[in-house]
Amino acid sequence: MEIRETVSISHSSVMESASHRRARRRREFLIEGALLLAALVSVAATITILFVLVFESVGFFETVPLLDFLTDTLWTPLFDDPHYGILPLLAGTIVTSVVGLVVAIPVGTVSAVYLSEFASARLREIIKPVLEMLGAVPTVVYGYFALLVVTPALQWIWPELPGFNMLGPGVVIGIMILPLVISLSEDAMRAVPMMLREGSYAMGATRLQTAWRVVVPAATSGIVAAYVLGISRAVGETMVVAIAAGQNPNLTWNPMEPAATITAYIVQVALGDLPHGSIGYQSIFAAGLVLAVMTFAFNIVGHLMRKRFREVY
Amino acid sequence: MFAIECASAYRGNSDVMTRPTDSASSDSAGRNEWPKPLKAETHELSFFYGHRQVLKRVSVPIAESNITALIGPSGCGKSTFLRCFNRMHDLYPGTRYEGAIVLHPDSRNVLGREVDPIEVRMRLAMVFQKPNPFPKSVYENVAYGLRVRGVRDRRVIDEKVEQALRSAALWEEVKDQLSALGTSLSGGQQQRLCIARALATDPELLLLDEPTSALDPIATGNIEELLQDLKRRVTILIVTHNMQQAARISDWTAFMYVGELVEFGPTKRLFTTPAKKQTEDYITGRFG
Numbered sequence: 001m002e003i004r005e006t007v008s009i010s011h012s013s014v015m016e017s018a019s020h021r022r023a024r025r026r027r028e029f030l031i032e033g034a035l036l037l038a039a040l041v042s043v044a045a046t047i048t049i050l051f052v053l054v055f056e057s058v059g060f061f062e063t064v065p066l067l068d069f070l071t072d073t074l075w076t077p078l079f080d081d082p083h084y085g086i087l088p089l090l091a092g093t094i095v096t097s098v099v100g101l102v103v104a105i106p107v108g109t110v111s112a113v114y115l116s117e118f119a120s121a122r123l124r125e126i127i128k129p130v131l132e133m134l135g136a137v138p139t140v141v142y143g144y145f146a147l148l149v150v151t152p153a154l155q156w157i158w159p160e161l162p163g164f165n166m167l168g169p170g171v172v173i174g175i176m177i178l179p180l181v182i183s184l185s186e187d188a189m190r191a192v193p194m195m196l197r198e199g200s201y202a203m204g205a206t207r208l209q210t211a212w213r214v215v216v217p218a219a220t221s222g223i224v225a226a227y228v229l230g231i232s233r234a235v236g237e238t239m240v241v242a243i244a245a246g247q248n249p250n251l252t253w254n255p256m257e258p259a260a261t262i263t264a265y266i267v268q269v270a271l272g273d274l275p276h277g278s279i280g281y282q283s284i285f286a287a288g289l290v291l292a293v294m295t296f297a298f299n300i301v302g303h304l305m306r307k308r309f310r311e312v313y
Numbered sequence: 314m315f316a317i318e319c320a321s322a323y324r325g326n327s328d329v330m331t332r333p334t335d336s337a338s339s340d341s342a343g344r345n346e347w348p349k350p351l352k353a354e355t356h357e358l359s360f361f362y363g364h365r366q367v368l369k370r371v372s373v374p375i376a377e378s379n380i381t382a383l384i385g386p387s388g389c390g391k392s393t394f395l396r397c398f399n400r401m402h403d404l405y406p407g408t409r410y411e412g413a414i415v416l417h418p419d420s421r422n423v424l425g426r427e428v429d430p431i432e433v434r435m436r437l438a439m440v441f442q443k444p445n446p447f448p449k450s451v452y453e454n455v456a457y458g459l460r461v462r463g464v465r466d467r468r469v470i471d472e473k474v475e476q477a478l479r480s481a482a483l484w485e486e487v488k489d490q491l492s493a494l495g496t497s498l499s500g501g502q503q504q505r506l507c508i509a510r511a512l513a514t515d516p517e518l519l520l521l522d523e524p525t526s527a528l529d530p531i532a533t534g535n536i537e538e539l540l541q542d543l544k545r546r547v548t549i550l551i552v553t554h555n556m557q558q559a560a561r562i563s564d565w566t567a568f569m570y571v572g573e574l575v576e577f578g579p580t581k582r583l584f585t586t587p588a589k590k591q592t593e594d595y596i597t598g599r600f601g
Contacts, residue, residue: 195443196445196447196448198401198439198441198445199441199445199446199447199507199510200447200457200461201434202399202401202434202437202439202441203434203457203458203461203510203511204431204434204435204461204514205431205457205461206431206461209461213447213457213460214447214448217447217448218447218448220448
């Protein structure tokens with residue numbers, strides 16, 4: 001009697017779940033599809049952007065030979081005598097980024113070592129949110145910070161420094177990418193197993209010796225990944241350089257001079273009214289393509305490095 | 314109370330078969346089972362993680378140029394005990410020691426307030442449960458202790474590195490790949506590399522925390538053989554949860570259970586005629 005009852009109950013519950021199952025499967029299929037679609041949005045955006053860049057650049061390179069684009073030392077697409085050499089813009093981009101890295105790499109690495117190996121948990125809980133706030137400041141604010149605070153401060157040291165220059169914005173770019181460099185390298189250092197630190201301490205090493213001789217080398221690839229991602233941020237930075245570096249394409253490697261970067265040029269030209277399909281209009285896309293290729297390459301290198309450091313131990 | 318009772322297990326009696334009942338009457342005179350000379354000894358060593366007491370007044374002698382093994386079931390505190398010697402617990406907040414660990418011949422109390430843990434770690438060396446070579450070359454791994462001590466002379470380092478690698482029975486295998494990453498070696502080689510790293514600074518006492526638990530039987534055999542050779546030059550204290558290993562390689566054995574020392578004695582005696590019921594139960598496999 002009792003047994004039959006159990007059987008009938010379980011039987012009916014099986015029946016129920018069979019019809020339920022179909023509904024559940026349909027629901028899960030829909031949800032899965034929605035999730036996939038959401039994930040595809042970013043992929044589609046990336047592909048579209050690359051497609052537009054390449055498509056519009058093709059028109060540009062039909063007029064301007066690639067060789068001229070890469071070797072000409074003048075960038076004057078809107079002048080009567082137009083030149084289309086990317087070098088001045090590239091130089092501006094490289095100089096501001098290098099200045100930024102000269103600031104961000106040493107300061108960022110030392111801060112990350114301190115936060116990961118020396119700071120107490122309480123101090124770390126205060127410093128990390130402040131750092132993240134630094135990352136949340138709008139870049140236009142950084143731009144005016146460069147123009148109105150950093151450059152005047154630098155002029156105090158070098159009075160001959162012009163109001164627009166690459167040094168000030170470079171330094172500010174460095175400050176801007178600090179949070180990224182610090183938090184990624186700190187993550188890499190904290191991922192170093194305690195076992196390695198203990199091995200070092202057991203040999204009689206001090207905290208500083210352990211940090212520099214064991215933890216940093218063990219986290220190298222993660223730290224380098226942080227640098228590389230920092231570089232790609234610096235290269236792509238727009239507002240700071242557009243506001244504070246001057247907007248004249250100028251082939252120079254001297255950070256004390258004003259110059260335009262690729263991003264600054266794009267902003268400048270895009271603000272004016274260029275006829276659709278003109279060579280000036282197309283030049284935006286050619287410059288953008290160069291930028292995209294650069295940051296894309298840095299990002300790939302950075303992600304490869306991150307992957308590698310995850311696999312070390 | 315229990316501490317006193319079990320302390321008497323090794324201090325007390327010449328007749329190991331009788332259960333000790335009275336320890337007060339037979340202290341120094343009755344230490345006939347204590348080894349001599351001593352490299353180190355612990356005096357009623359207690360250890361706390363926060364408020365939790367993990368070691369309870371453990372007193373163990375460490376005989377010079379001998380291998381002393383610590384055995385006991387998981388969680389009995391044997392690794393915690395070992396890590397007191399080089400004050401590894403200092404790395405973590407909320408830990409506290411009581412009692413003393415005395416290093417001979419200068420009778421220095423490792424746990425003394427005035428003692429810098431780095432000074433202690435310079436004299437001792439440790440090999441961990443899982444091989445933990447640094448992400449450096451084989452050569453730099455072994456040279457690490459010397460570099461930390463400020464040795465610069467290339468010839469001195471070269472010589473010490475070779476010597477240590479030979480002592481760790483690894484030289485023949487790695488002499489042509491000294492610049493290869495230490496982490497690229499096999500598990501057994503990595504552990505011998507860690508032993509070489511520990512030996513390069515001529516430690517007075519070598520602490521081994523289950524050094525073969527992550528290794529296969531062949532690599533384990535190699536390391537056990539190696540330890541037999543090493544004990545002539547360096548005093549060894551080894552934690553193992555493998556009783557057969559303790560029986561095979563050690564001269565003295567301490568059996569611990571839930572933070573207390575149950576029995577200490579010469580390995581042969583302890584494994585053949587344990588004085589304590591708990592020891593007997595453990596070594597015959599009735600628990601643990």
